[in-house]
Amino acid sequence: MRIKDDIKQEALFEATVKLVNEIGFASSSVSKIAKEACVSPATIYVYHKNKEDLLVTTYIQIKKNIAGAIHKDFDDSLPIRDILKTVWFKTFAHIAKHPDYFQYTEQFSNSPYQSLVDKQDIEAYFDPIVNVLLKGIEQKIIKNVDFDILTAFIFYPIIALSNARVCQEFELNDENIETAFTLAWDAIKL
């Protein structure tokens, strides 16, 4: 008996991301993804219950990837500002390295598929950095405001700036990233 093939699984992941980047979410049909991954469309249904499941699985995988990347060598004991700055740079670095992954999540999270993902599961991946923020509030280093507000100034701008770079001509060099971090810190620091 044959056994499920990790190579195929991986090929499907890559094909999905690549195609969504090239032709967009709506135009990425199962047939096209299959062709890109060099498998039969029917094979996709061996690995995934339906198209939805393929897209959602891909999304979750990417989110796991990024959570892993930004928490690499995570050192809880550093000063809060340093931790945030490190993560800030690592996030930009990850997006720069995998702009296609980033694009995919952007398209996905504004599609109807978004609602199929258990947000709590995703958020759990980012617990370490979130806890840093909470500790900052406790230590009166960071403003004591609703967590969604902090997010809007310490995480969301990364997306905004990366999008600006991906879609336009804005250059994201180290200097710009550092400058941007200054603004983020000014926003949230007490």
Add this chain to the structure above:
Amino acid sequence: MRIKDDIKQEALFEATVKLVNEIGFASSSVSKIAKEACVSPATIYVYHKNKEDLLVTTYIQIKKNIAGAIHKDFDDSLPIRDILKTVWFKTFAHIAKHPDYFQYTEQFSNSPYQSLVDKQDIEAYFDPIVNVLLKGIEQKIIKNVDFDILTAFIFYPIIALSNARVCQEFELNDENIETAFTLAWDAIKL
């Protein structure tokens, strides 16, 4: 015949927005939009070259609307912080009043259609408020950094927070909006 035209045009606009909000961008077919607007699918092609044009037109219309709303009673002579704060509140108010318009732009700007819009045209609608920022830089009130960076902290957080409200349980009352503005201002002020 003019009146009839405008009614159909408006019906198509509303139907497009409504449907995209209800069933998403990808599922909003020409036929469904036509049915929602109580016209024949063929009629859409009297008013628009193709589906693409319908969606793009709708997007531009919404952007015009919001630009109009946030610049209402715009007073150039006030202190810069006051102007920004007024616009900040007006933007939240507009989104709260038309969450469907907002959702539409979110979906649109992450779709492949996005590239069909002349960004310069859209940006022109927001010139007044942009000029305020530029003046702020000149007067050394606002940090002299790349404009995209300022945008990421003074405009984008609105989207982040509105999305948080639309998608989750975050409450956007006046107090929260005011608090958030404090962070935005701290970010960009010199």
Add this chain to the structure above:
Amino acid sequence: MRIKDDIKQEALFEATVKLVNEIGFASSSVSKIAKEACVSPATIYVYHKNKEDLLVTTYIQIKKNIAGAIHKDFDDSLPIRDILKTVWFKTFAHIAKHPDYFQYTEQFSNSPYQSLVDKQDIEAYFDPIVNVLLKGIEQKIIKNVDFDILTAFIFYPIIALSNARVCQEFELNDENIETAFTLAWDAIKL
């Protein structure tokens, strides 16, 4: 504007019946029916909500046809035996003339689609002949037994015999039909 085409409607009806007879119910796909009717598969969905609707509509149409045929020149005032005998012969004649219609109903009524038809509606078409049976019971000419039992001996044998003819070598000449009626009458008469 084009208007719906009776010719197409009729062509679809004929194609459906013909194909079901030739290749069976399960193999009769929408595509094949469309090809047989010389229309696009998509056109079928202009005239019918889905495949199910096409098949059910076709079934009801056939049932209407047969009800019309067996009640042609229906004369309520004749003796009950004569009425039944006339209908008996007319039914065999109709089936002989349209064996394909008959085959279709046989396949349909043993398929899962069967449950989608409102039986009451169908039965209503056969009210006149049913009323004759009821009158016969009243006049103590026909056995006073459950109506389903009468049906099993005065109507169902027609199907059995026609099926025998359609599927095998049994010959249904006037003499055999007359003989069979003798048995049917012996069964139900008081």
Add this chain to the structure above:
Amino acid sequence: MRIKDDIKQEALFEATVKLVNEIGFASSSVSKIAKEACVSPATIYVYHKNKEDLLVTTYIQIKKNIAGAIHKDFDDSLPIRDILKTVWFKTFAHIAKHPDYFQYTEQFSNSPYQSLVDKQDIEAYFDPIVNVLLKGIEQKIIKNVDFDILTAFIFYPIIALSNARVCQEFELNDENIETAFTLAWDAIKL
């Protein structure tokens, strides 16, 4: 290994019958039958040449079952009417006990698979009761008419009535069955 074989064989038989009853002939795919029988789809092809063979085998098995059931304790020496009445009741009893088997044959015998069965083989199972009819004709107890005609009145009504029970609300109690036999006997007796 023999035991294991028989268990799988039996499981496939039961699964096929059950599924055909639940979702109909056309929707009963090989995969679904395999899942229902808790075996791999590939295993079916160890026991059967193809899907067709599985369905035909199942049909023949059921026919054998019923032939066995109605001929149980078959006593050739009783009066013809008594023999027929006994068989009549035994048939109803068998159908009542295995309505799913009955339903399966009904669906099967109106499907294209029907033509794959050698009718002579099936009919041979029912020789004993058929011979009774022939003897009845010889002894001038039963009408001397074409055998298909007799069948239509002494066997087919059972199907009609059982179907009426299966599909609708008609109640098949002993009294009704007895009454129905009266009609059947009146039909065929000389």
Add this chain to the structure above:
DNA sequence: AATGAATGAGATTTCATTCAT
């Protein structure tokens, strides 16, 4: 201008069957 009919192209998914272990 306005429209319902019509359709080729293509969507997602399931099928019966074979493969490789």
Add this chain to the structure above:
DNA sequence: TATGAATGAAATCTCATTCAT
């Protein structure tokens, strides 16, 4: 023998668009 993986073929149905009135 027994199996889960794999797939070409085909299923139903929807799409954006054009046609004919």
